[in-house]
């Protein structure tokens with residue numbers, strides 16, 4: 001039996017259990033009904049649930065995981081927002097026009113401009129302030145590549161707290177039916193209209209059907225599945241790459257939507273980070289563990305020839321990824337000294353789910369992974385990295401000299417505050433490209449209605465969040481500014497929730513408020 005968070009449905013549940021006992025399991029699926037059915041309890045799904053319930057619709061949320069939160073709960077929680085009080089407090093002027101220009105430039109001409117503009121114009125009131133009204137506290141705003149002003153707003157408690165606030169808000173709005181551990185497998189349709197979904201409990205296999213006047217799909221991206229990435233982004237096969245997204249987001253939603261005629265777009269646009277080391281515990285060698293250093297990275301990146309090749313501060317999916325992909329072969333050694341023991345964090349659900357065990361797990365990784373080498377001297381480390389000792393010693397000496405000189409003439413890294421790499425033991429961590437986020441998805445209009453290949457809405461069917469390329473199918477284009485995954489996912493969830501409620505006969509649809517309203 002899947003976990004049902006719904007007191008009102010207790011009776012129906014007991015009854016259906018009894019009936020299921022009398023009839024054969026295949027003869028009868030448990031059956032539910034609501035105005036709006038939502039698949040996925042991540043940022044988009046929870047925002048949609050809140051919005052639909054606020055409009056007076058009855059809502060059921062089906063979720064594969066045993067709890068709410070999805071990728072939002074694993075995430076940094078950073079949201080791209082424009083013209084916020086936090087930006088102003090820090091002395092930064094920002095305007096939707098400026099943000100739009102930079103967004104479109106970063107997306108290399110492939111962004112859905114209408115959706116990008118829609119999000120940017122609404123990001124102050126309908127994301128930043130709206131989340132604040134739910135109890136989210138914005139703590140900081142930081143600058144990332146591609147932006148001329150800081151726009152990545154970090155909430156207190158990161159994504160976990162943000163997800164909790166969304167869940168509480170949805171519950172407060174009246175969403176009491178959360179069906180966890182439930183894998184939705186197909187969208188039910190009648191006469192070309194979506195009328196519900198069906199699936200099964202992921203452990204017991206018990207069948208479930210949920211009927212609704214409208215259905216919102218919010219199952220996230222496909223960066224949890226190497227097979228899905230291979231299928232949709234075959235251009236990556238020439239690289240030794242890994243996947244590093246939410247392991248439960250494997251593209252099942254994409255398949256369900258296409259099975260009823262939905263159109264996928266820009267699916268080969270995926271967002272890679274190049275600071276992932278292969279998970280030594282993954283027998284299939286498909287998962288990459290994202291490694292970050294706090295409070296600031298002090299490592300240097302070396303290519304297979306033992307040379308630095310990039311300003312390591314620019315480690316993100318923009319120039320960091322391009323720089324590593326341009327190496328032959330396309331990987332980097334992250335070179336560290338003893339400080340790695342305290343500074344390294346593994347940003348993977350298997351490590352972050354229980355922070356109290358991070359240290360122990362991190363030590364195991366450092367000691368057991370065949371992709372991490374360690375030695376008391378650089379001389380001894382070099383052959384383990386496949387390098388000539390002189391090359392490694394020379395590269396590290398140059399970096400240490402740049403710290404003494406206070407300037408990195410080779411790559412322009414800001415060396416202020418960095419430490420020399422000099423305290424044994426020395427570590428080489430092999431970094432490979434890893435797909436963390438997927439940028440394309442289900443094509444929708446500005447109401448989040450799923451469009452078919454003729455760009456006509458499929459009645460009753462909506463898509464939001466990373467499943468819909470965050471919003472509309474390809475709101476970012478070819479590349480993603482930091483914070484433009486979670487923010488637009490939540491926003492499109494709100495939009496989908498309101499319009500799905502309206503089609504179900506409740507409320508007026510989404511209006512919101514733009515920065516200029």
Ligand SMILES: Cc1cc2nc3c(=O)[nH]c(=O)nc-3n(C[C@H](O)[C@H](O)[C@H](O)COP(=O)(O)OP(=O)(O)OC[C@H]3O[C@@H](n4cnc5c(N)ncnc54)[C@H](O)[C@@H]3O)c2cc1C
Nearest residue numbers: 040042043044064070071076078184220465466483485486
């Ligand atoms: C570690 C990490 C950190 C990140 N940090 C940031 C950040 O700071 N800022 C930012 O902008 N973006 C960030 N992102 C990306 C961002 O978090 C996601 O793009 C966003 O949360 C997606 O939201 P969503 O609701 O669309 O999907 P998700 O949150 O992924 O939710 C989808 C839900 O659907 C469920 N599901 C999947 N298949 C089924 C099925 N068949 N049946 C039922 N349920 C199903 C999943 O279990 C999941 O709970 C990060 C991503 C990762 C992996």
